[in-house]
Amino acid sequence: xxxxxxxxxxxxxxxxxxxxxxxxxxxxxxxxxxxxxxxxxxxxxxxxxxxxxxxxxxxxxxxxxxxxxxxxxxxxxxxxxxxxxxxxxxxxxxxxxxxxxxxxxxxxxxxxx
Amino acid sequence: xxxxxxxxxxxxxxxxxxxxxxxxxxxxxxxxxxxxxxxxxxxxxxxxxxxxxxxxxxxxxxxxxxxxxxxxxxxxxxxxxxxxxxxxxxxxxxxxxxxxxxxxxxxxxx
Numbered sequence: 450x451x452x453x454x455x456x457x458x459x460x461x462x463x464x465x466x467x468x469x470x471x472x473x474x475x476x477x478x479x480x481x482x483x484x485x486x487x488x489x490x491x492x493x494x495x496x497x498x499x500x501x502x503x504x505x506x507x508x509x510x511x512x513x514x515x516x517x518x519x520x521x522x523x524x525x526x527x528x529x530x531x532x533x534x535x536x537x538x539x540x541x542x543x544x545x546x547x548x549x550x551x552x553x554x555x556x557x558x559x560x561x562x
Numbered sequence: 563x564x565x566x567x568x569x570x571x572x573x574x575x576x577x578x579x580x581x582x583x584x585x586x587x588x589x590x591x592x593x594x595x596x597x598x599x600x601x602x603x604x605x606x607x608x609x610x611x612x613x614x615x616x617x618x619x620x621x622x623x624x625x626x627x628x629x630x631x632x633x634x635x636x637x638x639x640x641x642x643x644x645x646x647x648x649x650x651x652x653x654x655x656x657x658x659x660x661x662x663x664x665x666x667x668x669x670x671x672x
Contacts, residue, residue, distance in 0.1 A: 489664075490664065491648070491662040491663055491664040492650075494660065497658070505658055507658060539603075541605075549610075550607055550610040551660070553597070553605035553606070554604065555602060555603055555604030556603040
């Protein structure tokens with residue numbers, strides 16, 4: 450069974466540009482979660498999508514947004530990139546039925562120069 | 563909001579040593595995770611537990627709900643165990659109910 454897949458693995462952008470990160474959950478999982486792991490910090494919750502809808506978002510500005518597609522894959526968009534957006538962005542998925550923990554992807558390392 | 567603290571932040575040990583990583587949290591939880599993150603960045607879930615003890619190979623995780631404390635032990639450590647180990651506490655309420663520690667960076671030297 451394929452795990453949670455993220456693309457691209459690495460992304461380099463210039464300040465002010467937009468970045469788009471993608472995540473495909475495990476088959477059968479309907480919930481997708483996005484986390485940011487900045488250097489020296491723990492994982493910070495960004496966004497939660499379930500059944501195509503945004504269920505919750507963390508304490509991040511509106512330029513962090515996303516969506517979930519009918520096949521449950523998800524996209525994270527970061528507009529007007531700032532240097533401090535440089536981080537590892539991790540996606541996780543779950544079945545959405547009760548709490549059985551999350552399965553994480555390998556992440557996208559975003560570097561803003 | 564739950565606060566999750568891990569100790570030590572960094573740990574270097576010799577191959578074969580018994581390793582203990584600690585995690586404490588501030589509010590009641592329904593589940594606690596131990597995660598492993600290798601230098602490439604990907605995270606692997608090692609354990610999810612809500613009481614007692616779990617064992618998988620050379621890894622053992624314990625939790626004391628009353629003391630709000632969990633430990634991850636590695637027996638007969640090996641250089642391939644070198645990674646960042648992250649504790650995450652789930653206190654319910656959806657995705658923002660999962661609070662992560664900052665991780666323990668473990669290096670096992672041959």
